[in-house]
Every structure is written in structure tokens, then in C-alpha cells.
Amino acid sequence: ELDIVLENLAERLEEALGKNFIGFYLQGSLALGDFDLTSDVDFIVVTHEDLSEEQVGGVQQIHFETYDQNNRWVKRLEYSFFPKAELFSHSSPFVNGKRNDLKERGLWYFNNGSRDIERSDHCNTLITRWTVREKGIALKGPDPKTLIDPIDPNDLRKEIKDTMIGWGDDL
Secondary structure, three states: OHHHHHHHHHHHHHHHHHHHEEEEEEOOHHHHOOOOOOOOEEEEEEEOOOOOHHHHHHHHHHHHHHHOOOOHHHHOEEEEEEEHHHHHOOOOOEEOOEEOOOHHHOEEEEOOOOOOEEEEOOOOOHHHHHHHHHHOEEEEOOOHHHOOOOOOHHHHHHHHHHHHHHHHHHO
8 A cells, every 4th residue: 555655646746846856765764674554654855956836836736635545654654855955965953952943954844644735854864864875765766875975974973962962952
């Protein structure tokens, strides 16, 4: 069931985005190998440019139609639209333990279980980039290693540390 949902969604998004579409990449537990029946379904869609207003409306409509299917997985989709240039930026949610509130970090995003698209920096992390590059599964598009530069392990460690400190301060 999940394969059919993802293949159909990838096809429809590619069609709606046209020449702006680059690829559709599974990440998270599906890519890392610890997916189970309680998992959400994490992926990113890579585009040449940020979505236009018309494209936002088109992907919202596709998501509504997908979400309304009688299938357990359609309510667990969580995904962001990454402009290609954004993949090259080393953007983290926290820098030196303080929240990175730059508005530019926000990507078009569907939260797990949500019907509505929003701007969020949720997936705009080095961890997401590393997961897509090193473990991601391309349903459509080129090998993710051609889109994302290698991530230095020390940069990953710093992001994890800064995020832990930042979340602690938030709590």
C-alpha cells in the first residue's frame, strides 16, 4: 500500500511541478532501516527553485486528494520541498545553542498528519541532508550524492549538540 501511495504521489508531484521538479527522496526511518507500522513517512522533494504560488496551490490540491484516500499511510506523510540551492547551504535550527530564526530557513512543508502546507524549518537540517545523501532512496531523480555535498561528521555533531542545548532552553 505504501509503495503505491509514494509512487503515485511522486508521479503527480513531478507532473504538477514540471521543469521545476528534480527528485523525490525517502529519508528518515524508511531510509535508515528502522521503519515500522507506527512510523511516519519522511521524504523530501527537490526543486530547481522555490515553489511559485501556483505550484503551492497545485501541491496542496494533490496532498488533499492523497490525504483523503482510504489508506493508513496517507495520514503519516511528512515532507518538505527543498530548492536545490538550499541543499548546499549548511543550515541548522540552532547555532551555538540559540535558535536560528532566519526567515529564509523556512521550506514549504507538510507536517506528519497535517492536511495543510506551511512554511517550516523542520527538515532544514544537516541531519536531513546527511540522511538523504548517505541513506536516501531516490524514487525519482538523480542520485542524491550528486545534489548534496558530503557533510562533515564534526558539523553533524555540532548541530546535534546545539539542538540539544536549544531544545533544553526552549523547554
